[in-house]
Amino acid sequence: MSYVRWSTKSDLYIYQSGEGETDETEHTCWSAQNVLLDGPHPEPFVCDGTEAMIEHVRAHIAQGDAVPKFVIPRLEAGQGFN
Ligand SMILES: [Zn+2]
Numbered sequence: 001m002s003y004v005r006w007s008t009k010s011d012l013y014i015y016q017s018g019e020g021e022t023d024e025t026e027h028t029c030w031s032a033q034n035v036l037l038d039g040p041h042p043e044p045f046v047c048d049g050t051e052a053m054i055e056h057v058r059a060h061i062a063q064g065d066a067v068p069k070f071v072i073p074r075l076e077a078g079q080g081f082n
Contacts, residue, residue, distance in 0.1 A: 001080035004071045006032050011065040014053065016080060017046065024049035027075075029056055031065065050075050 002015035017028040029045040047053055054075050061067050074080060 001082060003027075003074045003080045004068060006030075009066055010068050010071075012057070012060060012067055012071070014057070014071065014075075022048045024052075025078075027053040029053065029060075031060065050078070 002013070004010050004012055004014050006013050011032045013030040013032070015028055016025055018026040026046060026048050027050070029041075031041060031045070045056055047056060054072055057067060057071055057075070
């Protein structure tokens with residue numbers, strides 16, 4: 001299940017990647033900018049828990065990456081798409 005994919009409006013690809021080591025769901029973020037430009041996370045960012053991923057998305061927004069407005073609400077609601 002993914003929450004956003006790369007597009008002209010999104011630098012991020014975020015998806016639910018597993019159960020995680022805690023009881024929190026694991027999420028993974030691939031950043032197109034960072035892969036191409038060797039930025040802060042050229043490797044995928046993986047975290048357990050929705051809050052951790054939302055915090056990560058906010059950091060992308062703060063550094064000026066393109067992130068559609070629906071991403072955080074979808075993460076909060078646990079409503080991704082296939
Ligand atoms: Zn990221």
